[in-house]
Amino acid sequence: MCELTCRLISKPRAVVQELTWGQDLGTFSPGGYDFVLGADIVYLEETFPDLLQTLDHLCSDWTVILLSCRLRYERDRKFFRMMEGLFSVQELLYDPDNDVHIFKAQKKVQERDL
């Protein structure tokens, strides 16, 4: 393998960091992420405010959030209604065989930014 190929493969390196919704957010770059991916993380209503705060902190206007989830209970839909206060949310896909939804969200452009 040539050196260029090695460099392309080896950089940039992924960094893994533990995150609890709403805690120590100052250790994560505000708006510093291109993508936020979440699989089956919307199900505990008591965590919804912290989860929303975390997404708000991590995302810039350009960050794309992709969330896959089952909407098992009405309360799970409540999270997406909460999200719509800050983000434009769009359902990209529903897989009926697995009862899984995939949502895309991006920060709403605030009127003050227009």
Ligand SMILES: C[S@@+](CC[C@H](N)C(=O)[O-])C[C@H]1O[C@@H](n2cnc3c(N)ncnc32)[C@H](O)[C@@H]1O
């Ligand atoms: C049902 S599991 C899904 C795990 C994995 N994404 C998957 O699809 O197999 C829910 C995950 O949400 C995350 N989670 C739940 N509450 C959390 C919280 N308060 N802070 C951080 N992560 C949390 C944990 O990583 C937990 O494993």
